Amino acid sequence: MSGRGKGAGKARAKAKSRSSRAGLQFPVGRVHRLLRKGNYAQRVGAGAPVYLAALAVRNDEELNKLLGGVTIAQGGVLPNIQAVLLPKKTEKAK
Numbered sequence: 678m679s680g681r682g683k684g685a686g687k688a689r690a691k692a693k694s695r696s697s698r699a700g701l702q703f704p705v706g707r708v709h710r711l712l713r714k715g716n717y718a719q720r721v722g723a724g725a726p727v728y729l730a731a732l733a734v735r736n737d738e739e740l741n742k743l744l745g746g747v748t749i750a751q752g753g754v755l756p757n758i759q760a761v762l763l764p765k766k767t768e769k770a771k
Contacts, residue, residue: 695727699750702740703730728753 695705709726712718731752734740 696730699727699731699752700747701727701730701734701749703733705730 696703699705705726708729709721712721712726731749732755734744734749735755
């Protein structure tokens with residue numbers, strides 16, 4: 678009484694890497710492994726290595742030009758602070 682029915686069942690789908698799911702060339706699985714092994718945090722979320730791999734793509738000039746019109750799933754946005762919002766640098770009197 679396994680409850681699986683009489684059919685032979687579906688064949689297992691071909692494995693798809695997390696890099697290909699996110700549309701990246703950088704190895705998301707390797708970044709995730711290094712985050713876990715590096716003792717950066719007790720737990721590492723599933724989106725963290727995807728975000729870091731996407732940052733690596735966006736910070737690389739040639740890859741960014743190649744993938745300019747591509748939206749990366751769970752890729753986030755590049756960290757950017759407008760220069761106007763940064764504190765003013767004051768010169769110290771000598």
